[in-house]
Amino acid sequence: MENLTEMLKGTLEGCVLEIVGGEETYGYAITRRLNDLGFADVVEGTVYTILLRLEKNGLVQVAKRPSEVGPPRKFYSLNDAGREELAMFWAKWQYVSSRIDSLKEGGR
Amino acid sequence: MENLTEMLKGTLEGCVLEIVGGEETYGYAITRRLNDLGFADVVEGTVYTILLRLEKNGLVQVAKRPSEVGPPRKFYSLNDAGREELAMFWAKWQYVSSRIDSLKEGGR
DNA sequence: TAGTGGTACTCGGTGTTACGGGGTACCCGG
DNA sequence: CCGGGTACCCCGTAACACCGAGTACCACTA
Numbered sequence: 001m002e003n004l005t006e007m008l009k010g011t012l013e014g015c016v017l018e019i020v021g022g023e024e025t026y027g028y029a030i031t032r033r034l035n036d037l038g039f040a041d042v043v044e045g046t047v048y049t050i051l052l053r054l055e056k057n058g059l060v061q062v063a064k065r066p067s068e069v070g071p072p073r074k075f076y077s078l079n080d081a082g083r084e085e086l087a088m089f090w091a092k093w094q095y096v097s098s099r100i101d102s103l104k105e106g107g108r
Numbered sequence: 109m110e111n112l113t114e115m116l117k118g119t120l121e122g123c124v125l126e127i128v129g130g131e132e133t134y135g136y137a138i139t140r141r142l143n144d145l146g147f148a149d150v151v152e153g154t155v156y157t158i159l160l161r162l163e164k165n166g167l168v169q170v171a172k173r174p175s176e177v178g179p180p181r182k183f184y185s186l187n188d189a190g191r192e193e194l195a196m197f198w199a200k201w202q203y204v205s206s207r208i209d210s211l212k213e214g215g216r
Numbered sequence: 217t218a219g220t221g222g223t224a225c226t227c228g229g230t231g232t233t234a235c236g237g238g239g240t241a242c243c244c245g246g
Numbered sequence: 247c248c249g250g251g252t253a254c255c256c257c258g259t260a261a262c263a264c265c266g267a268g269t270a271c272c273a274c275t276a
Binding site: 177 | 232233234235236237240241242243244
């Protein structure tokens with residue numbers, strides 16, 4: 001599937017939030033996770049951008065820890081604000097996707 | 109629901125395409141349609157921006173016709189390229205939304 | 217020991233998209 | 247004749263994802 005990028009705007013951040021909410025993890029692994037999930041062309045730079053934004057907005061907690069196979073990793077986990085934001089994201093997603101699906105099905 | 113705007117990026121154009129594909133219609137009516145559909149804060153300027161983009165990209169056919177209740181309307185309908193684009197949009201939507209839903213459900 | 221490839225993060229610039237606000241203009245009823 | 251609904255357009259702004267380049271750590275190998 002080519003060029004999903006525009007459609008991901010505004011949802012990719014939520015996806016990252018969900019992944020981080022599931023377990024404490026770091027940028028490089030999140031990118032891999034997204035790629036495996038089917039978002040094949042999501043690229044590292046994008047994920048790091050999102051993570052820095054989440055950090056700036058106070059939605060995550062960060063812990064730097066050494067790795068045995070490369071440079072140190074920045075592990076992210078959600079704080080309360082982050083969990084709240086995540087819940088909000090899913091509410092929005094449900095709303096938007098239901099609207100769009102209803103438009104698709106004859107759309108009344 | 110507040111501030112869905114970011115989540116609509118990349119999908120709003122598809123929604124307009126779908127509406128135009130359903131019947132020949134014009135900007136002002138499309139805006140109303142979207143508002144009724146639940147996208148309450150989609151605003152006229154946005155729809156016109158999209159319509160002009162569709163026109164520029166050769167996805168629609170345009171016909172100006174007088175109105176009995178105001179200034180003339182620009183009626184839009186899909187051409188072959190537009191129908192193709194619309195089919196593409198729904199394919200992308202299905203793909204993306206299924207991926208995101210699967211992420212939501214435990215995400216394997 | 218120099219080189220390669222995988223791991224891991226950061227930054228600056230770019231393009232696309234939707235919004236906000238203003239402007240123009242047509243039409244009808246009071 | 248003037249306000250409000252109808253109808254369109256344009257310009258500037260903000261958000262978001264991408265791209266490319268840079269830095270740096272580690273293990274393996276020739």
